[in-house]
Amino acid sequence: MTLHDTVKKWLKDSLSVEADFVLEYPADVTHGDFATNVAMVMAKNEKINPRDLAEKYVGILQNNKIDEVSGVEMAGPGFINITISSKVFSSSIEKINKAGDTFGENKHYSGSRFLIEHTQPNPFKEFHIGHMMNNVIGESVSRLIENQGNEVIRASYHGDVGLHVAKAIWGIINLGVGTNVDVKTLGQAYSLGAKMYESDELAKAEIIDINKKVYDGSDDEINNLYKTGRQVSLDYFEKMYERLGNKFNFHFYESESAPIGKKIVEEFLDKGVFEKSEGAVIFPGEKYGLHTRVFLNSDGLPTYEAKEIGLMQIKREKCYPFNLSITVTANEQDAFFKVTEKSLEQVFPDLTGKVLHLSHGMLKLPSGKMSSRTGDVLTAEWIINSLKNGAKEKIKEPLMSDEERDMVSETVALAALKFSILRQAIGGDIVFDINKALSLEGDSGPYLQYATVRASAVLRKAREVVEISSEEPSGWQTTLLEKLLERFPSVIERSANEYAPHYLVTYLTNLASEFNSFYAREKIIDTENKSSAYRLAIVKAFVSVMTSGLHLLGISVPNRM
RNA sequence: GCGCUCGUAGCUCAACGGAUAGAGUACUUGUCUUCGGAACAAGGGGUUGGGGGUUCAAGUCCCUCCGAGCGCACCA
Numbered sequence: 001m002t003l004h005d006t007v008k009k010w011l012k013d014s015l016s017v018e019a020d021f022v023l024e025y026p027a028d029v030t031h032g033d034f035a036t037n038v039a040m041v042m043a044k045n046e047k048i049n050p051r052d053l054a055e056k057y058v059g060i061l062q063n064n065k066i067d068e069v070s071g072v073e074m075a076g077p078g079f080i081n082i083t084i085s086s087k088v089f090s091s092s093i094e095k096i097n098k099a100g101d102t103f104g105e106n107k108h109y110s111g112s113r114f115l116i117e118h119t120q121p122n123p124f125k126e127f128h129i130g131h132m133m134n135n136v137i138g139e140s141v142s143r144l145i146e147n148q149g150n151e152v153i154r155a156s157y158h159g160d161v162g163l164h165v166a167k168a169i170w171g172i173i174n175l176g177v178g179t180n181v182d183v184k185t186l187g188q189a190y191s192l193g194a195k196m197y198e199s200d201e202l203a204k205a206e207i208i209d210i211n212k213k214v215y216d217g218s219d220d221e222i223n224n225l226y227k228t229g230r231q232v233s234l235d236y237f238e239k240m241y242e243r244l245g246n247k248f249n250f251h252f253y254e255s256e257s258a259p260i261g262k263k264i265v266e267e268f269l270d271k272g273v274f275e276k277s278e279g280a281v282i283f284p285g286e287k288y289g290l291h292t293r294v295f296l297n298s299d300g301l302p303t304y305e306a307k308e309i310g311l312m313q314i315k316r317e318k319c320y321p322f323n324l325s326i327t328v329t330a331n332e333q334d335a336f337f338k339v340t341e342k343s344l345e346q347v348f349p350d351l352t353g354k355v356l357h358l359s360h361g362m363l364k365l366p367s368g369k370m371s372s373r374t375g376d377v378l379t380a381e382w383i384i385n386s387l388k389n390g391a392k393e394k395i396k397e398p399l400m401s402d403e404e405r406d407m408v409s410e411t412v413a414l415a416a417l418k419f420s421i422l423r424q425a426i427g428g429d430i431v432f433d434i435n436k437a438l439s440l441e442g443d444s445g446p447y448l449q450y451a452t453v454r455a456s457a458v459l460r461k462a463r464e465v466v467e468i469s470s471e472e473p474s475g476w477q478t479t480l481l482e483k484l485l486e487r488f489p490s491v492i493e494r495s496a497n498e499y500a501p502h503y504l505v506t507y508l509t510n511l512a513s514e515f516n517s518f519y520a521r522e523k524i525i526d527t528e529n530k531s532s533a534y535r536l537a538i539v540k541a542f543v544s545v546m547t548s549g550l551h552l553l554g555i556s557v558p559n560r561m
Numbered sequence: 562g563c564g565c566u567c568g569u570a571g572c573u574c575a576a577c578g579g580a581u582a583g584a585g586u587a588c589u590u591g592u593c594u595u596c597g598g599a600a601c602a603a604g605g606g607g608u609u610g611g612g613g614g615u616u617c618a619a620g621u622c623c624c625u626c627c628g629a630g631c632g633c634a635c636c637a
Contacts, residue, residue, distance in 0.1 A: 049617085
């Protein structure tokens with residue numbers, strides 16, 4: 001149990017309160033280590049003066065104090081501020097140093113299985129910054145949920161059939177590159193095909209024809225181009241996952257979900273879940289306060305919607321039973337998912353409440369939105385490499401080999417990128433200013449890495465000079481750094497429960513900043529000072545918490561930078 | 562037109578209905594022959610888009626107006 005939970009339980013038990021109230025870490029340190037609004041909440045229910053009730057509560061609490069608590073007092077309009085005894089924080093330092101990188105993990109397996117689908121790049125198209133953003137969020141949420149004692153199955157889903165594929169193949173044929181394609185030529189081919197589809201009637205007809213042939217496999221040349229192009233894309237995606245630091249348990253494909261989805265929709269058409277309309281098969285979302293969408297088009301081909309039904313069937317076969325199936329996408333798909341989820345509930349009633357659409361904003365440039373249609377696409381690779389070059393110039397270590405320099409700048413670049421994606425609530429759009437990200441100053445991924453690297457350097461240097469001890473020296477004044485370190489498990493818990501990595505980012509930023517102040521203020525290694533051993537224990541705990549916290553964001557820490 | 566999301570410092574973002582709305586950046590100034598300056602300390606900068614309401618308490622909830630983004634039948 002975290003300290004936060006302990007204190008909350010104490011409040012509930014000693015005041016015999018059932019209602020929801022908040023126990024928070026006050027922003028202002030003069031308000032104690034915890035503050036609660038319990039008296040104000042209860043005063044409302046019982047229609048009495050909140051300050052009077054708070055006064056009464058403070059009396060009860062003072063008579064029932066637990067070891068952890070050193071002070072209770074009323075403040076302001078009826079808050080109760082609680083201070084924690086200093087030995088709690090020093091024993092927390094000891095606990096952290098014992099647990100190392102596993103501190104904060106919920107080791108009690110909850111028995112829950114989560115299926116998390118994210119990234120979803122489409123073969124024959126670019127792996128662009130939108131996929132990257134989705135990947136970074138999906139991976140961090142996965143790690144947070146996993147950390148809390150749940151089983152996580154990661155899956156990606158690929159649109160390996162459809163008009164975009166036909167456009168790319170048309171482009172391949174007209175560029176004359178044949179099966180000798182790489183990612184770059186595929187990109188050019190798609191862009192050419194997409195452009196011509198819009199502007200040239202003949203090309204459009206040819207592309208539609210290719211699309212049919214991809215589905216029915218009747219043309220050997222096209223089959224061949226399709227097969228090699230698809231594989232080139234998928235191999236490339238593998239490299240990107242590796243570079244971004246994630247592994248998927250499953251890859252699902254629209255070529256698989258399409259026929260399954262079509263079959264299920266036809267079956268439930270007979271049962272009245274779906275309806276025929278204007279030659280197509282639709283789901284009447286209006287019945288549920290949503291809007292109607294097409295599941296099978298008038299040619300009988302499954303749309304994205306029907307494929308989603310087919311995908312769920314595949315997920316059931318491979319991963320059931322799961323407690324929650326999460327799909328991470330950009331918020332432009334919100335309305336689509338509302339309708340699809342409603343239709344899923346009709347088809348699979350047992351999945352009601354077990355499907356969650358986690359939507360995030362779009363990655364935008366200061367100049368506006370990127371568009372694949374105008375060819376204005378920023379690839380993930382391009383942006384990572386740009387950041388990497390910037391990071392390389394910043395490295396001051398003169399003795400670093402070229403190989404290490406390359407590895408370190410890669411790590412720093414990814415940190416800069418992931419930090420700027422995860423630092424804000426996931427629902428909102430991100431305005432990504434490359435120049436600012438390249439400056440690597442202030443609150444940033446590299447800032448967090450740097451603080452950790454410095455702390456590690458201190459520990460290395462101290463090894464020959466001073467012992468480390470978690471025992472609190474006499475007369476020790478508990479520092480804010482120790483107090484922040486103690487909060488780590490509560491922060492992860494909240495981030496995981498709310499699928500909100502930005503709480504963790506905010507926390508780690510504050511923690512790093514507090515460490516940097518501590519570092520500037522105090523001489524840590526000091527053979528003359530008895531407190532030095534304990535200071536080192538704090539530094540060690542800081543390194544552990546930073547390392548595991550950053551890991552949950554998908555960020556790793558170099559040895560030096 | 563309908564629906565969803567959003568509007569907080571010059572810029573990029575926080576704030577679990579609570580105390581004096583906070584960070585970074587930019588700007589101004591200081592620390593520095595260091596346990597690693599990708600650092601630290603300090604300063605100015607706000608009618609939380611406008612107006613109404615609910616509440617002991619509203620950036621947060623409700624209504625309304627203004628503005629932005631996304632989505633609304635055979636793309637994904």
